[in-house]
Amino acid sequence: MMKSRYPLACFLLATTAFEPAFAQAAPDAGGESALGEAIVVTARKREESLQETPISITAFSGRGLEARGIQTTEGIAQITPNLTLQNNPAFSGASNSATIYIRGVGQQDFVPTVEPGVGVYVDGVYVARSIGSILDLVDFERIEVLRGPQGTLFGRNTIGGAISVTTKAPGQEFEASGSATYGTDDLFVVKGSLNLPLGPRAALRASVGWFNQDGYVTRTFDGKKLGDSDRLAGRVALRLEPADGWTADLAFDGTTARENGPAISLIGINYGRTIDPATPPFADISNIIANVMSGGGMVPCATAAAPINLAVAGCYDNRYVLGPDTNAGTAPAFSRSDVWGLSLTNSFELSDSLDLKSITAYRHLSGTFARDGDGSPAVIAQFYDRLKQKQFSQEIQLLGKNFDERLNWILGAYGLPAMIGPVA
Numbered sequence: 309m310m311k312s313r314y315p316l317a318c319f320l321l322a323t324t325a326f327e328p329a330f331a332q333a334a335p336d337a338g339g340e341s342a343l344g345e346a347i348v349v350t351a352r353k354r355e356e357s358l359q360e361t362p363i364s365i366t367a368f369s370g371r372g373l374e375a376r377g378i379q380t381t382e383g384i385a386q387i388t389p390n391l392t393l394q395n396n397p398a399f400s401g402a403s404n405s406a407t408i409y410i411r412g413v414g415q416q417d418f419v420p421t422v423e424p425g426v427g428v429y430v431d432g433v434y435v436a437r438s439i440g441s442i443l444d445l446v447d448f449e450r451i452e453v454l455r456g457p458q459g460t461l462f463g464r465n466t467i468g469g470a471i472s473v474t475t476k477a478p479g480q481e482f483e484a485s486g487s488a489t490y491g492t493d494d495l496f497v498v499k500g501s502l503n504l505p506l507g508p509r510a511a512l513r514a515s516v517g518w519f520n521q522d523g524y525v526t527r528t529f530d531g532k533k534l535g536d537s538d539r540l541a542g543r544v545a546l547r548l549e550p551a552d553g554w555t556a557d558l559a560f561d562g563t564t565a566r567e568n569g570p571a572i573s574l575i576g577i578n579y580g581r582t583i584d585p586a587t588p589p590f591a592d593i594s595n596i597i598a599n600v601m602s603g604g605g606m607v608p609c610a611t612a613a614a615p616i617n618l619a620v621a622g623c624y625d626n627r628y629v630l631g632p633d634t635n636a637g638t639a640p641a642f643s644r645s646d647v648w649g650l651s652l653t654n655s656f657e658l659s660d661s662l663d664l665k666s667i668t669a670y671r672h673l674s675g676t677f678a679r680d681g682d683g684s685p686a687v688i689a690q691f692y693d694r695l696k697q698k699q700f701s702q703e704i705q706l707l708g709k710n711f712d713e714r715l716n717w718i719l720g721a722y723g724l725p726a727m728i729g730p731v732a
Contacts, residue, residue: 405442
């Protein structure tokens with residue numbers, strides 16, 4: 309069983325309240341939020357009012373998500389219709405593995421040979437793997453959830469929809485902000501951001517966030533707390549305007565995690581009704597081996613009728629069902645990952661009706677994950693995964709307006725020659 313929690317937190321620095329914006333039922337025809345701000349989205353690869361976008365879309369501002377206490381993209385599922393977005397560490401062993409479904413379409417398998425059904429994008433850059441797709445919300449401008457197939461503009465792996473994340477761009481005003489949050493299980497979330505003008509044509513923006521919390525399932529073997537959080541995320545962005553009509557955005561982002569593995573507890577054992585050496589349940593396999601080693605023959609040392617047999621030490625039985633907060637596992641359990649990316653976006657205003665954009669990006673993922681799925685000293689469901697993935701992508705967009713903006717069009721080309729490293 310994989311447990312979850314919703315911590316009670318105390319915000320040391322609070323932000324303004326917000327209301328989500330829905331394209332189907334926006335606050336008014338002018339496309340403004342309850343705070344009087346214009347709702348601008350880029351669901352069609354150009355900035356436009358939410359009210360003018362003929363797509364089923366939900367958009368949230370970064371400060372609005374902060375006001376709701378949402379620290380990762382996993383939390384937006386609580387306030388978005390038709391969206392299921394869960395961290396799935398019990399299945400993969402990784403603490404940042406996203407399982408995303410929109411309108412029932414998605415994919416839960418974390419292996420790199422399986423493509424997701426909902427695409428995740430950060431500043432237009434595709435995040436190709438489910439591991440690393442749970443994003444810590446540090447200095448984000450907005451998040452857009454696009455429901456329904458988005459293959460025309462976003463390409464492959466968006467049959468269910470797309471989640472587009474836009475970070476805050478460097479600006480020409482000095483800004484500095486920070487916040488600290490404390491909550492249950494020694495939850496600490498510390499965030500800070502700095503925007504620094506470097507002249508009339510340059511600006512730098514840096515942000516960092518530390519997310520730490522104790523685990524809540526204790527292993528009796530070594531006292532390790534499963535389900536903890538220990539992540540450090542950061543981003544540095546540089547904006548240059550080399551000439552009129554030309555904007556270059558260079559950005560680096562990274563996240564490192566060193567955690568104890570998923571919070572798994574054993575709540576019961578399903579014993580088979582018959583003994584079939586070809587395909588018996590995991591419990592029967594272990595118990596047959598244990599019984600043979602103890603001289604008991606080919607009869608399970610524990611059954612549904614007699615779920616505990618203390619006479620045989622190796623039995624996989626209810627002696628290891630210790631409650632929702634305790635785990636009897638002895639195999640390695642940890643989640644270690646490093647995810648980082650580098651992107652360069654060049655935007656050219658060729659004329660009043662023609663724009664050109666180039667997005668060049670590189671992303672790197674490496675991680676090792678281990679979990680003891682049976683929750684006992686028996687060797688039944690123990691897993692170890694090592695994953696390394698590199699991707700380089702290049703996208704070109706040509707956007708135009710004609711006939712007094714009665715015709716808006718876009719031409720594009722995209723390449724993603726992904727390279728998958730060793731997987732075990």
